[in-house]
Amino acid sequence: MPFILAMGCFIFSAVTLALWRMERNPLFAIIPTTAACSFFRLLQLLRIVKISTPVLSRVGQISYSIYIFHFIFAEYLVPDTVQYLFGDHGGDLTLLGSFI
Numbered sequence: 001m002p003f004i005l006a007m008g009c010f011i012f013s014a015v016t017l018a019l020w021r022m023e024r025n026p027l028f029a030i031i032p033t034t035a036a037c038s039f040f041r042l043l044q045l046l047r048i049v050k051i052s053t054p055v056l057s058r059v060g061q062i063s064y065s066i067y068i069f070h071f072i073f074a075e076y077l078v079p080d081t082v083q084y085l086f087g088d089h090g091g092d093l094t095l096l097g098s099f100i
Helices: 002-021 026-048 054-086 091-099
Strands: none
16 A cells, blocks of 8 residues: 555656646646645555654654744845845845845
8 A cells, every 4th residue: 555655646746747847738737736646645655654753753843833933034024124135126136135
């Protein structure tokens, strides 16, 4: 069973990447479905294969904390910082500043 799930995850991921590289193709619209199928199989695989390492658990805690707290910085600090650094010099610099 784990092999079948791993192959399903790999196949749906490969299909997603292949569709992503296509330009102006109506099949591009099914990328969310193929990606969801890939993630579903990955989650099913992780339920079967129990991985319990303290390092992996700590990485999960830290990444979740970053996910929670980045909204505070993105909402309140970034706009003021970008305005201070770049002023009204256009959207490209503002976008660049938002990524920094």
